[in-house]
Amino acid sequence: MLAGLLFVGLGIVGAFLPVMPSTVFFIIAAVFFARSNPVWEAKIMNHPKIGPPIRAFRERGAIARSAKIAAVTAMAISSVISAFLLHGWWRFAPAGVCALCAVFILTRPNE
Template structure:
């Protein structure tokens, strides 16, 4: 089980790294998930994520105080808006509204988090 969870943590780190280069894919969210997994099963890798000069501070802020910075909120909600429009244009029937509904719920959560 430990190996599976370490692989899962690495998978989320990989998604986070891909998110650095793909604008609509979130980086910090995947690193937060990876840090949560590693906290229990690989503390050294958790420490590495938390010590990272660029991504460590937002991960720590979210874990300690539930904070999502203003720039991250704008990027997240903007990405969700774009995804919702793409879903509305490309999907048919009731499915065209599903991405917007999911993104609306996620955006409400993101916007409800403290900024500082």
Template structure:
């Protein structure tokens, strides 16, 4: 019963990762890491394809082996989140404009405390 559910969730995670490659506020790699986790339990061939991918495979393996995030990914995420926070200050009304800053600050704090790959 678990195998079809894991396959479906893995496929959904890949789809969300592909969408995230084109939408600036949606991440790609975390969804592909999640997909690899699901495929490891349901479809080893698809997991192997994700791990062998030239662009995303190294990041997935770094997370799996050492829970490490590549330094370039940390910087790119920090820059994109900072742009989003500044934009939200201009778009959202007064009390709501601080929400993205709080959330992004917590995410950045967590991210920068992870080892670098």
């Protein structure tokens, strides 16, 4: 339950910070609440704003096209910035991780 609360907190912060996703944290919170507090899981799942994308991901693994574009764009920008700021072979590590994440995101069905 504590982990679920932590991820809800991160999701709330992510709702106000443009560089931090919120839906991912609410999905993780719902997973933790499914085992510890089904009432809170239902509140997340039935929330009018955050519930539909979470249900779509849980039921079909679907991600909205606009969310895919935003995520991949943000990862590309952060990879370029990291390549300029880091030195040595580390400069390519963020781009590699982002590329793997982008492949996962882009292979999910559209919502």
